[in-house]
Amino acid sequence: MSGAVAIIGAGYAGLACAVELARKRVPVTVFERSHTLGGRARVVAKDGWRIDNGQHILIGAYTEMTRLLRLTGGSPKVLAHLPLTLHTPGGMHLQAVPLPAPLHLAVGLFRATGLSWADRLGMLRLMRFLRKRRFRVDPQMTVHRLLGETSQPLHLSKLVWEPLCVAALNTPIAEASAQVFANVLRDSLAAGASASELLIPRVDLSELFPVPAARFLAVRRGKLRTGTAVDAIRRVSGGFRLDGDPANQLYEQVVVATAPHHAGALLASAGDCDRLAAMIDALPAEPITTVYLALGKSQHLAHPMIGLAGGPAQWAFDRGQFGGPAGLIACVISACGEHEALSREDLLLTVHAQLERELQRRLPSPEWSQVITEKRATFACRPGLVRPGPQTPVPGLWLAGDYLDSDYPATLESAVRSGVDTAARVLRTLSSVGR
Incomplete structure (x- = not known):
């Protein structure tokens, strides 16, 4: 067989997977129903303005995203590096300092304005609580409960913890998973000044990674078919064919890297994936x-x-x-x-x-x-939420996306990490059959 791999979806997960495969000279074709790259993190052109469909930030701890930017030739200048700064007009100002953890936060807290000593001690108390437990908490605990059990002052919760939680997990504190929030704090506030840096794109989200990734694929003979909707995955002798593929090519491996609300139908079309498709469709x-x-x-x-x-x-x-x-x-x-x-x-x-x-x-x-x-x-990043892994019941059929099981909530970093992980699994499978 050709060893060809099809990736359905040109968002950050799908393109990360494609880049890793192309880097190893695997023949890869990426299908995207839209004419714009990036999936749910893309540019929107309107009335002569170019804006993003949503505002995304990264942090210094998001190492896979920055690695892929370097790999695909992106300039480091496309990301603005800012020290962790929490500023609420008329409310508070807190900025981390360039020191090893936990001094970067402790000194920043000491210099902060708009926070009482009770607020400062409350923040340190929460971080100490998590450190003592190696950032592992009850899987059923919400962020609201975590704040209550560590006696966080209401003022601090309103100005710091609630905005950070909703920014990272996109879920209200009353419903948000304390464990996932703890993972984010572990890799940001607790990991040092560079890890907690805010990295904010200076370019639109399609130019940030998808466009350099497309160029990376092009020079390695990868194919990118935009404006091409894949309606179904058909299992045939020797692999898979895709309904909607104009070349009607035979693929040995297929990666479904669409948004979860599109993944279920594609999995169902392949057969033997009803339970997995139902799990994905049920994700809040x-x-x-x-x-x-x-x-x-x-x-x-x-x-x-x-x-x-x-x-x-x-x-x-x-x-x-x-x-x-x-x-x-x-x-x-x-x-x-x-x-x-x-x-x-x-x-x-x-x-x-x-x-x-x-x-x-x-x-x-x-x-x-x-x-x-x-x-x-x-x-919705809730406690105890069951998230699928990258493997499906069908050999050679894989998933990639920010909704898959990981330490992180749905972020650009979790998307690219998922794509990289799935690519590694595909490569191992290909090598196991003699490549």
Whole structure:
């Protein structure tokens, strides 16, 4: 057989898998129904503006993402490296310092403004609680319960823990998994200043990794078929064929790297995957809404990223400070909430008023605005949630995606790690049959 591998989905997981396979000279073809690369982390062109379908950040601990950026020839300048900075206008300012853990956080806490000594001690108490337990907690524990058991002050929870939880897990603290949150804290706040650095893209999410990955594939004879929907996977003698593949090629291995709400139907079409497809279809989902406000070149935020305490938005990003248009502010609303009942116009007015209130200044009316909602942006990261692994009941048929079982919630890092892990499994399978 040819040893050819098909990857369905050109998001971060699928492209990470393709890059790793192409690096080993495996013939790989990536299918993507859209004409835009990136999946749920992609650029959107609207009215002459190029914006992301959602605001993503990475942290220094996300090593696989940065490794793949280097591997595919991406410039290190595409990521802005910022020290961990939590700034809420009129509320608090906390910035980690470039020292080994735990001094980077301890000194940052000592210098913080807007936090009482009870708040500072509460933060240290939570980190000490987790360190003592090697960052392992009751699998059924929620973040809300974790904060209660470590006696976190309400002020600290509102300004630090709740925004961090919803940003990382995209799940409200009352429902969010304390274990996954502990994993994120272990690899960020507890791991040193470089690991907790914020890495914010200066380019759109399609240019960040998908476009360099596509170029990487092209020079290694990999194929990328955009605008090509795969409707079904058919098992045939010697491997698989895909309904929708214009070449009708025989593939020895197939990787389903779509969003989970598309994966179930593809698995079901292959046969013998009904239970797995049902498990994936049952994964609860959470939305993310990003409100873009172009407020004019004279408008900027005090910091590239600020917290918003009054709702509905939890964070605001000054895209002008990351190489984007001056005055373009991206306000992020993670997880479900009352804002979902608002019309687009009312949501724009509400977020604009929230910015004015929290910045304590009048803002001009937007020159341009846009609301983008990913209704199923991530899985709801709840305690005890059963997430599938990369292997399916069908030999040669694999999964890749940010929803698969891992230490992390649904992030760009978990997506690329999943793609890399699945590629390693495919390579082992190919080598076991004589390649």
